[in-house]
Amino acid sequence: VVALGDIVAVIPMAALVAVMIFVSIATFDWHSLQTIHRMPKSETTVMLSTVAVTLxxxxLAIGVGVGVLVACVLFAQRIAHLVDVERVVEADGSVRYSVTGALFFASSNDLYTQFEYAxxxxxxxxxxxxxxxxxxxxxxxxDAITHKYATRGKTATIVGLDPHSFDRFERHTGQLSAH
Known part of the structure; x- marks a missing residue:
């Protein structure tokens, strides 16, 4: 298009619009409208938000950008609830919480509520x-979890961090909380 800019400039805008509409209609998957009710709600939400913002x-760039952001938010919501906390009373009377899953901003608040502090x-x-x-x-x-235990006169010890998590924990612990 750049090399042929002078030629494209003389083509009537209505003709370019007609070509664009024809290509859009010809390439659209019309069958997808029949299956939209069977698609996951998250995928339908991403598609509809992309189309709505584009229109x-x-x-199109803004529409796709919004679609990507909506997809990211929905993904974060979905994996935020994949964290599992299991409480086991050990033979010595102590309690061990085994935490599994991805711990990030969306799952952190839920994590805080999973402990039986009292x-x-x-x-x-x-x-x-x-x-x-x-x-x-x-x-x-x-930090907030260990602090809440400390305010109750209890000791909470964090163990089992992988090297990457340990590095992140060491760099930030004690620097982020409001207590």
Whole structure:
């Protein structure tokens, strides 16, 4: 188009629009309209938001950008609930919480509520060998958890961090919370 700019400039705009509409109609998957009710709601939401924003702004790049953002938010919501916390009372009377899953900003708030602060004994172990710490908000949540135990006169020890998670934890622990 750049090399042929002078030639394209003399083509009437209506003709270019007609070609664009024809190509759009010819390449659209019309069968997808029949199957839209069987698609996952998240995929339908991404598609409809992309189309709506594109039509409202008359800009495909903005529509695709919004679609990508919506897809990211929906993905974060979906994996935020894939964190599992299992409480086990050990033979010595201590409690071990085994945490599995991806720990990041969307799952950190849920993590904080998974502990039985009042009912737990003086010694609590939080085992993260099945989890990955993805961001600083998780470190802040872990700090808040250990702080809440400390305010109750209890000791919470975090164990099992993989090297990447350990590095992130060491860099941020104690620096992010408001207590």
């Amino acid at each position: 409202l702004t008359h800009n 009912a737990d004994p003086a010694t609590v172990v939080i085992d993260l060998s099945g989890a990955q710490v993805w961001d600083a908000s998780t470190v802040a949540a872990l």
